[in-house]
Amino acid sequence: MNNPFHTCHNSRIAGCDFAIYPMTDQFVDVITTALKEVDTSKVWVKTTDVGTCVRGKITHVFDVTKALFLHAAQTGYHVVFSGTYSIGCPGDSDGDVFLAEDDRRLNEAESKKIKQEVAGKFSLYPLGGGDYMNLIYDQIEAMKKQNIRVSSIHYATRLDGDGKDVFNGLEQVFVHMEHNGSSHTVMTTTISANSPSKKDVNSDD
Amino acid sequence: MNNPFHTCHNSRIAGCDFAIYPMTDQFVDVITTALKEVDTSKVWVKTTDVGTCVRGKITHVFDVTKALFLHAAQTGYHVVFSGTYSIGCPGDSDGDVFLAEDDRRLNEAESKKIKQEVAGKFSLYPLGGGDYMNLIYDQIEAMKKQNIRVSSIHYATRLDGDGKDVFNGLEQVFVHMEHNGSSHTVMTTTISANSPSKKDVNSDD
Numbered sequence A, B: 001m002n003n004p005f006h007t008c009h010n011s012r013i014a015g016c017d018f019a020i021y022p023m024t025d026q027f028v029d030v031i032t033t034a035l036k037e038v039d040t041s042k043v044w045v046k047t048t049d050v051g052t053c054v055r056g057k058i059t060h061v062f063d064v065t066k067a068l069f070l071h072a073a074q075t076g077y078h079v080v081f082s083g084t085y086s087i088g089c090p091g092d093s094d095g096d097v098f099l100a101e102d103d104r105r106l107n108e109a110e111s112k113k114i115k116q117e118v119a120g121k122f123s124l125y126p127l128g129g130g131d132y133m134n135l136i137y138d139q140i141e142a143m144k145k146q147n148i149r150v151s152s153i154h155y156a157t158r159l160d161g162d163g164k165d166v167f168n169g170l171e172q173v174f175v176h177m178e179h180n181g182s183s184h185t186v187m188t189t190t191i192s193a194n195s196p197s198k199k200d201v202n203s204d205d
């Protein structure tokens, strides 16, 4: 690694800055209930009026965000998860994180039980320089090997399938980037469940 | 410019991939009404179940997204705008865009009338390489010169103020990046209006 920002920690601090949007008058209840059902004790969590941030090991960051979305979605309301996963930001601090945890995922067993069709998309931003477009194309190819329908849209890659598979695919992409030595990786994603229309909900044409 | 992707168009194709989330049972009405009130004729628009994409000149992309959010927010419902502004992606196509438009903003007069306090955040990703952290820090400083309260949070910069000022600040940052020769700029933002709580809506602690 010749990138000065890469400091070769055994496990670097990953994070996800996200929000879950339930399109219902009951939105506070949907969020509160999901938070009660999900064990967040292996990540640092902070929620404000502009979103929730979780930090910790990659495996727990994905375990918790996937579980929160799946629990919210299984209410049956139209629910959208919008999040930015990040690792290796040179401006990041060492604080606000639990890394001394083992790799046992606290919510995997419960999440596995939830079957939920979703429509989503993701974009990958390898910020450490280099041949970043090829890194992106490789990860889109890897996503196609999951049990997910993958298609190309402006500014993102569309993903359709079961919510668990979509989150697992996103996690695999993120882990691949880390294993390939990307010094600073950002991945944005939006995942929608129970949309009242499979198309053109917001359309004016 | 020694970046092979920079082709020095007079005006390059900008885009925003976004969604507006009204946290109410009336979410379809809120979106439909906002779309009726906003003139989108100077941008290319496509809406699917995973979001809306607008493409065109920077000025019209911001004019339309700002207006849609402000019109949705003035319903009084808790409404969140979540979007990714992008320009210069090497994988982008030349299609799906109107660039032959003049610079007169079709929605500015109406937007100016809407007073709406918001809480937001943004993250800037200059993907063309180079000293990207300094580019980011410079733009955060520029944002502080707007009439907006600016603070630092994990993975983003928090913005509090009037909705128009926040969108104008974001637009200025994006235009600065373009003028400074950034070959590929991505900016993500989340902007929230009428949150029932100024803090910890989603909190578990």
Ligand SMILES: [Ca+2]
Binding pocket: A020, A021, A022, A027, A031, B201, B202
């Ligand atoms: Ca909420």
